[in-house]
Amino acid sequence: MGALVEILSWSFGFPPADAEPWLRRGGLDNIRVLRRGKAIVACLLLIPMGQFFGGRSVRMAGVAGVATAATARGTGAATVLMRSAVEEMRASGYPISTLYPATRTLYRRVGYEPAGGRFELTVPIGALKAVDRSTEMRAAEPEDEAAIAEAYAAYARDMPGHLDRGDYIWHRIKNPRGESPRGFVLEGEGRGAGLDGYVFLYEKKRPTYHYDLRITDIVARTPRAVRRLLSFLADHGTLGETAAWYTGPASRLVQALPEVGYTLYLQDHWMLRIVDVKAALQARDYVEGIETDLHFQITDDLLPENAGRFVLEVAGGKGRVRRGGRGRIRLDIRGLAALYSGHLTPISLEAAGLMEGARAELSRAGAVFAGPAPWMPDMF
Ligand SMILES: CC(C)(COP(=O)(O)OP(=O)(O)OC[C@H]1O[C@@H](n2cnc3c(N)ncnc32)[C@H](O)[C@@H]1OP(=O)(O)O)[C@@H](O)C(=O)NCCC(=O)NCCS
Structure with missing residues (x-):
């Protein structure tokens, strides 16, 4: 506990006395650490939650408190820890995972992509x-x-x-x-x-x-x-x-x-990881009245189970997924995250180099995942 308290309080700039209660609230079972020799050099906290997409709660592993001892930074510790956390999520059946990044590179490397925002509104009370x-x-x-x-x-x-x-x-x-x-x-x-x-x-x-x-x-x-x-x-x-x-x-x-006079600014983007393609696409719901199928060819460098061809059949607001199909839409697992949440349209994903396909295919994918821009008020 002493080493964890030291790493976390120094990494996040809060008093050491606050670290242990925070860890206990998160649940000691949910802490993951990386050791080198006997010493703990990095840690993170997994927070089991759900996240609403398409009107349904999708089981989600939140990640918080990612921290490396200041003396061990830049040696790949956080990358190793995050990689094994994502593999563990997959093994424990989580369809998706979400986190707030302090650096995008680290999390992109393990398949996360910005997929929604958190905005702070400040309004003069006199304008109400x-x-x-x-x-x-x-x-x-x-x-x-x-x-x-x-x-x-x-x-x-x-x-x-x-x-x-x-x-x-x-x-x-x-x-x-x-x-x-x-x-x-x-x-x-x-x-x-x-x-x-x-x-x-x-x-x-x-x-x-x-x-x-x-x-x-x-x-x-x-x-x-x-x-x-x-x-x-x-x-x-x-x-x-x-x-x-x-x-x-x-x-x-x-x-x-x-009235006008308020400010609304983007405080953070959160990042999403599709941990299990099939489970994630089946766990959310879709707009009623759309009946179609999308043929994906997915690449995922970290989780080979997600790579390859999948067909998403949407009908009656539900999605069913099977292996195979024609792979008409080529999509990186990070692109799927931003598509899944409704954060980016296929056209934007194509421009970002994360999705490819014929215009008609991309348009249909856009209709399937269209919805209000995703955001959340909470931070973790
Ligand atoms: C962010 C942090 C966890 C990274 O830990 P680490 O073990 O040094 O990370 P890694 O060595 O695995 O590096 C992974 C990538 O993160 C990014 N990164 C690491 N430190 C960074 C820094 N100071 N500024 C910008 N990006 C950084 C880099 O892209 C790095 O890859 P690269 O070295 O190939 O460019 C560590 O700097 C830390 O504990 N910081 C304070 C707490 C914090 O910000 N936590 C993250 C909360 S989301």
């Missing part, structure tokens, strides 16, 4: 308007935990790229380092309707008596919830200066902002 206070918002109680998780999952299912969260992510939302957010909920209409929306947020003091609202999670499931939550934020406008949260360019709350 309290247009709807007709329904009561109340402070969240511990008993609301299950209803909050249900509201999130019902909302996130239709947001490609959003996490199917586990305890690790919920802990980050409810207990960000050094802060104590409060939760507020908006009940749905009618008994047993669940929650229409909720928000977790804290007030970050400025040197004056003013503050900024930092929102660690916000979900609005209905038009009424969109209006009520934005009004709730507007009601902090006498002392609150700005409200900020992580979101995406086409999120319903961003769309509903009453």
Whole structure:
């Protein structure tokens, strides 16, 4: 534990005392290390989660805390560790894996490709308007935990790229380092309707008596919830200066902002790895009403099981995959990641040198994987 604490705290610039609780929250079973001789020189954490694509949760191995001892850097340690992590994911049946990169080269080398974003919205509270206070918002109680998780999952299912969260992510939302957010909920209409929306947020003091609202999670499931939550934020406008949260360019709350004056910037791209081609293509759903098949010829330098020809047959919103076919669309495993999430169109992938095929084939592939741009609010 001592060596891990030292590597992680130095690598990520946080106090050593924070490292052990973080590792324990991630689960000691989920830590992987690389040793040289007896010494641990590199580590990473695997976080079992899901990620929504096409309306279904696809089992996903999140990767976090990739770190090499400063004295061992540049000697291939992280590459060796990541390679064996991807092989392990494959052996344990994960269809996909996702991570936030501090360098793209390392992760591209083992088959990951940028496949979605995470954006930070900052809006002056004065630019929000309290247009709807007709329904009561109340402070969240511990008993609301299950209803909050249900509201999130019902909302996130239709947001490609959003996490199917586990305890690790919920802990980050409810207990960000050094802060104590409060939760507020908006009940749905009618008994047993669940929650229409909720928000977790804290007030970050400025040197004056003013503050900024930092929102660690916000979900609005209905038009009424969109209006009520934005009004709730507007009601902090006498002392609150700005409200900020992580979101995406086409999120319903961003769309509903009453005025200009906000900023939305790309904080990070996350990278996706298709670990098991067949399992991944079958685990997500597709647009109803499209019936077609795509013949892929895939290259994967690390996982030979993924290489070769596959046919994806799409019908009734479901995908079925079989080996073989004509291999009309030639695709690198990294290209498949950006296609799978809906991040890049086949035309962009062709321009990036990750996909090749006749125009008509590429167009059909574009229709199969078309959807809203993938983004997620969470970081891990
Ligand atoms: C990123 C980190 C894990 C790389 O570990 P490493 O064992 O030195 O990596 P490797 O030797 O296997 O190098 C793999 C590739 O990563 C990239 N890389 C490594 N260090 C880099 C740096 N300082 N700047 C940019 N790219 C870098 C390089 O492309 C390298 O390949 P190359 O040497 O052939 O160009 C290590 O620098 C580290 O612990 N940094 C601090 C924590 C961190 O940023 N973690 C990543 C979180 S996603």
